[in-house]
Amino acid sequence: MPLYFLADMTWVEVAALARQTNVALVPTGATEAHGPHLPLSTDVIIALGACRRAAERLAAENILCAITPPFSYAVTNFARSVPFARTITIPAETQSQLVYSVCESLAAHGFNRIVFSNHHLEPANFDAIKAGARRATDAGIARVAVPDVRAPRWASMLTEEFRAGSRHAGSYETSLVMADRADGDDRDDSEGSAECVTRSVWVCGFYSHTLIPSYAQTLKGGQPHERKTDSPQPTNPRRRNRMNTLNGLTRREFLKIAGLTAAGATIGGSLLSACAPAPAVPLKVGVLLPYTDIYAVLGESITAGMEMYFDEVGGTAGGRKIQLIKEDEGTAVDAAAQKARKLVEQDEVAFVTGIVSSGVLAGVRDYFHNNKKLLICSNAGANSISRAAKTPYIWRTSFTNWQPNWPMGAWAFKNVGKKAIISVPDYGAGADMASAFKNSFEAAGGQVVSLQKTPFPNMGDPAPFITELKNANPDLVYAFYSGGAAVTFVKAWGSFGLAGKIPLLGAGFMTEEDVLPAQGDAALGAKTGLHWSLMLDTAENNKFKDAYKKKTGKDANVFAVTGYDTGRVIVEMLNKVQGDASKVDKLIEAIPSVSFTGPRGPFTLDAKTQNPKQKVYLREVAKYPDGLHNKVLQDFGEVVDPGDNSKG
Amino acid sequence: MENFLIQLLNGFVSGMLLFILAAGLSLIFGLMDVIALTHGAFYLLGGYIGLTMVRALDSFWLALLVAPLVVGLLGLVIENFFIRRLYGRARHLDQVLLTFGMALITIDLTRAQWGAYVESVSGPPQLAGQFRIFSVDFPIYRLALLAFGLLLALALWLIINRTRLGAIVRAGVSDAQMVSGLGINIQSVFAGVFAFGCALAGLAGVVGAPILSLYPGLDSEILILALVVVVVGGLGTLEGAFFGSLLIGLADTFGKAFIPEFARFLIFAVMAAVLLIRPGGLFGLKGADS
């Protein structure tokens, strides 16, 4: 809903606003010391926050308010008696005259129902403001209200601390400042302040149960059902009625505005922001995924899966709205690293998720490590990130390259043959995957006769490679390809007539749903290992894949699954820290306890490798009525990365 | 020995594929002195149009006809509205920026239309299956591709060297102004050649799709391959494009087969070697002069 801060508007806009409403809210505070942890403008911040929240509430009731620039100076006699450093004071007469003059001007512009929301609570200041307001009212210039939050009617809704008179720079004021300055304020780093915040949050939490009902009562006043029946649509005739009668605001209604401005909005607002869902400030999450070039489908799928999960939980986590800031990972490491920096430094995201390419992951690893920023990696499987290059700041929701390949080695030896050729693209992930299979296959007694490395990312004309594989005549070929290379390789495999003649095994990415339709019958019979299959018949997976198909019109793939689970990890992590993502240590602490049964089966994060413990399935490409899919042949059980290179 | 011969055959097939995808670029550069960086994008566009045709009408042959036509028309439009403004400007940079921009736009549009999924086109059913050579079942489609490449090369050679149109094109290569001084509208010949070169890119997209698949990013791979072929062969000559393709195809194939570690760099090494020995490329006219 729109709020109208006069200072931010042009005179044309103000004139237009004056035709719709005659209500103005004037925040007043002081420039005064507020302990070692709060800014001098504490009272101003609180007053502005009160006015803003009151205006929000009132806008929901179709009452528009202009919010004037705040009074930043006040009568602060304490400044004279106590050596409060950096406090600025003005005489009471000046304050009173200022209030009168402002009322006069506002009224001249059409705002003749004025509420002063004063949060510099010193009696002399309150009296000066009230005196100016009374003068304006008595002169018939405007109707001016100065609600006093110290009055028992409002104070009863505030904290014990407040009622006890200890109002200055305590947890009451601290929590209100925090509510408005949750982001971008470093002052909460000091120990004392942190304690204050914790306490005031607790206090607010406690009072929310007892106070919100009474607050609601205040709000509704004499029309208990009004909010339910009042449709927000602007064409609603009721709304027009309301607009028309605005200038004839009844005294009762005006007092309600005053009341809301005084305390109801303040405490309601602070309660809401501290404890209740949907506060004003969304939580920014950086998403670094490829949306162009050869990995675009992976980026699209992960994003779609992740957004699908966020949608399921209403787009919020830990009480805060999740705002995704997306950047294109592309394929170039340097460019991607630049984007990561941009997300962290310019967009000031709470943490980053994504990264498809192992190369990019390796390229940004030090940045996240050195800057103590959290990265939740949703694809790139480089083994080293769970091993030698492990850092507390990178957690993975996807896999290590080792995982899907390890169980395949022993199985292939036992069930397929003793002599294997491995064909992988010539880069880190290819080497990881080949090594996992080789170790396991040889440990079982098999022999890898040769390791074919093909140009990465794409092999160009695949014929020479396929010819070499054919020529070597092995018992089986084990391959890892993905994307375009997977299609090119498998198609050539088929066109050279090898499909069905030499068993083709591999990592599941090679025949995953994103490439299967293009591969066609050439892929039939290929057996692969992976932590998921579209045909996995579990309640969670069936629900997921139906929802995904409904949302995107496409069959889900393993990348979408990872995106979906990543969304879930993010949400549960944020729930655990109650939406406070300011402390990376707290986030990291929360992650390992996330555990659920998702589309791929039981999902837990291994604290040692910071990578999922997950089942790996043996799958075979088979024909279904709607095309080719990976039939689940066997469940290899839970596979956990060893955390070192002992098994490949 | 058998393996060597099969790889030799693979090399020739690969070379012909390269020729099909580089011929248009070579032709355009040769006559118009324009480096059409749209070539990779138009290859991909042709492939995708072919894909749509095969899906809709189930006819590879029709795709082979329609895709080059559409891409050629697009080339004609681009020449008419944009490239034409750049003739006579000495700086290649203008053309590079223009054609690169066109390529980016084309790629974004294909992405919007066909998505990012890897796609593949199946060859025509008449060419499915394998032909046994020694102990290898060699794909018939690849043999057909070899024949098609040779036929295309022959046809282009005949057009360029044995027809009046070809003579005009060759005359235009050496002195376009003089050709126009003789009453021939070289501008429209330029446009025609540009469109024809683009159409060849589209054609290559269709015949290459069953082998190289279709996906975002393929455009730049194709463009680089085509540029390498054209540079190795000698900028702007058909013979250069043909023998350059064969050389690169063979080098690439034998590299992949026998020294796979270097396969990725081998074609660039070959290019560097050729340029060291003959800076103008194998059949270079322009490069050798300057």
Add this chain to the structure above:
Amino acid sequence: MLQFIPMLTVSEIHTYYGDSHVLQGISLSVQRGEVVALLGRNGVGKSTTINSIVGFTPPREGKILLRDKDITRAPSHVTARLGVGLVPQGRRIFPTLSVRENITLASRHTRNGGWTFVRILETFPPLAQRLNNLGSQLSGGEQQMLAIARALMTNPELVLMDEPSEGLAPLIVVEIGRILKALREKGLSVLLVEQNLSLALGVANRVYVMNKGAIVFAGTPEGLRANPEILHRYLGV
């Protein structure tokens, strides 16, 4: 006897290369069946005049009429098709085309009695021997014949010849002169740019002398011969 039917009328043309003002108001005319020589030292704008007429360097100001058609800013190929044949400076033979291709490249036939491939070979016997050679393999004289042959094959009404004798052996220059006379006898209009004074004066009906982008003399060959000052100042004789 010449009939005075204007073939080419150039009025007050100004041509620039970038900022340099090369032709500063050139006017000249060629009548049907007339051979007009344009003389002058190197760099006075003779070739630029030819290039302006044929559209390679269109003038910024002024007017060029072919018969009664305005060709001031017509594209070169249009001008050529309206009947202007070009024998350019340096000959500009297509080196990668065979002699046969060079001759036939731009051939256009007229209804009756125009130039044909056969007639060309009769007129230029040396070319007939070398039909399958590449343009680049010819001698200078042969190239010049080829350039003339190439232009004639378009069956022009007006031929612009830019220094046909340039760089040729004296014997060949004589041969070129013979050809020019033959063309004149066939009724062709020719605008001839030459440095070889005797060749030009031997075939021309009228003469213009240029200096620094302007015409400084217009008259008959006899008139020019009788004007030693012009000959001396502008032609270095």
